[in-house]
Amino acid sequence: MSTATDTIESLVKQEYKYGFVTDVESESTPPGLSEETIRHISAKKNEPAWLTDWRIKAFRYWQTMPEPTWQFVKYPKIDFQAISYFSQPKPKGDAPKSLDEVDPKLLETYEKLGIPLRERGRLAGVAVDAIFDSVSVGTTYREDLAKKGIIFCSFSEAVHAHPDLVKKYLGSVVPYTDNYYAALNSAVFTDGSFCYIPKGVRCPMELSTYFRINAAKSGQFERTLIIADDGGQVSYLEGCTAPMRDENQLHAAVVELVALESAEIKYSTVQNWYPGDENGVGGIYNFVTKRGLCKGKNSRITWTQVETGSAITWKYPSCILLGDGSKGEFYSVAVVNNMQQADTGTKMIHIGKNTKSTIVSKGISAGRGQNSYRGLVEIRKTAANSRNFSQCDSMLIGAKCGAHTFPYIEVKNTSSSVEHEASTSKIGEDQIFYCNSRGLSTQDAVNMIVNGFCKEVFKELPMEFAVEAQKLLGVSLEGSVG
């Protein structure tokens, strides 16, 4: 029987296609972390004093914090002094005036990743902010968006062009005191995306940020802030890749979403950071804080994530349901293979009346991977008549991997209800044989079964990403997803 299992295991092993390195001269600060490093980053970005002060406060707070130990992932102690906190491609002459003037090597990189940035050949219907190491390379379609009053630019730009909005909302959902890595990010973040959807505007295209880590020995600490004003609607996509390197690299981002009255934000991620090799050498540590605040009445935030990369994924995209009648949703597929580890899930904090949340989590474990779902559903006293539905399914491929669930439920009133379903299944030899006996190869059978398992999550992704996500799971384009 072990042979059949071995074939299945070897089939889920896939080559990492985005492991190339772009040969650009980069300008990196020497490794090390101190107030001086932070002042240096802040000065490089020509930041106003209030922001420098905020960073310093965050740094001082971080220094007082113990590193967390409750997570179900293992890694050697991170030497924060060995990381370079700022790295950017060396600017050539004046700053490029348009995307067509950006260093061709950078444009080529994004082209290779399937994200053409030049005017010609751009993805139709998707505006992209391309982040390369610590800086934004450029943002497409910004003029078209500006006509509708939509602001979509790099975070650094927003600090200068829209300081009031940034000042008002930065840290309002994830304060720097929130957790160890959020505090670190607040101190050292370099760039990220900023988006503001004005009142009553429905964003006419998908907005997207593509994160690429290129430089060695550097970390990526970006900050994303999305605000949808009353009645605004936006769908936002995030993609990420990195070269194959033997050392581990830290990616500690913070994403804050704010949905005002009747606003809707849909945030989707296809995370494909380098996962390390089959022996667990190298790979990204993806320690990210993502949280959305449903601030206004009847607002809605949806997180959809497909996590296939990273040596370690450790994140809980969450919703604070403050506005009455607001809705939070979390749809997740997390895949671990070889030596990968994931501890991911969500928190749904119900504060407003008649709030609703839905959690659908699909964990797939293969190789010697360890996959944990950790979730909190908290229904406070004030959240009368609230509802949660959670479904957590795990699939095991092979005998050496693990799946774990840690659901926490706290209900503080009697008018609300919480429903939790969980299942664990082993990908069945019977299922595979059934497919084989109809003419399908074992590879196709595994893909089909795995994609079938993830279907409820994939259907939440925007079309372009659903296809990408399926491909990531090794499936042919034409899918069983629909």
Place this chain on the structure above:
Amino acid sequence: MSKQTILEIKNLHAGVETKPILKGFSLSINAGEVHALMGLNGSGKSTLAAILAGRAGYEVTAGTVNYLGQDLLDLDPEERARAGVFLAFQYPVEIPGVNSTYFLKAALNEIRKSKGQPELDAIEFLELVKDKIKLLELKDDLLRRSVNEGFSGGEKKRNEIFQMAVLEPRLAILDETDSGLDIDALKIVAGGVNKLKRADSAQLVITHYQRLLNYIVPDFVHVMADGKIVKSGGKELALELEANGYEAILKQ
């Protein structure tokens, strides 16, 4: 002109680990023929079907299986399917989230590809299945659901025959397709199987009871006991079995 031999099993010995199950099983099937294989529970019928379809976990210790001139045991299960071997499962498995239409279209296209035929697109495929659904009197919505998921026992069995209708095998092995069916469903399944009979293909119908053979009329009936065929005859053998029971035959 003599008929083409589809399947030729000679002195097959096979089992699991140390337990022998098939002990010298031989059978020859020609194009256009329907063979019924009968026997008590545990006599090895499903094991034979599983070995013919290529399920892992069985060891063949002696004998040969020739299918259309090639060594069947040498092929992977999917290669056998592409070469026209079809097994209607005694217990069809559920595949949650995988759409039935998608599944069957993928299967058909694999088979077509291996024959060098062009793949069918969604519209061509739906056109093809329309008639076949009617044949089995299946509800259209089954095709929109996940493979076998939440199907009743009878629906699962009919779905197997529906797949057979679409894939048009050269050798169809039906493992107890009748068990668990009420008489109406039995008639539908049998009617479907009869209509699928072709001059260039063959069927091996495994059953425990003779009642299926009231509707599917076999050319040959074989009685199996303890891993091999102990008696073969025409369709009257099934009736004899019905009248006198297995005991009487086994004693002979």
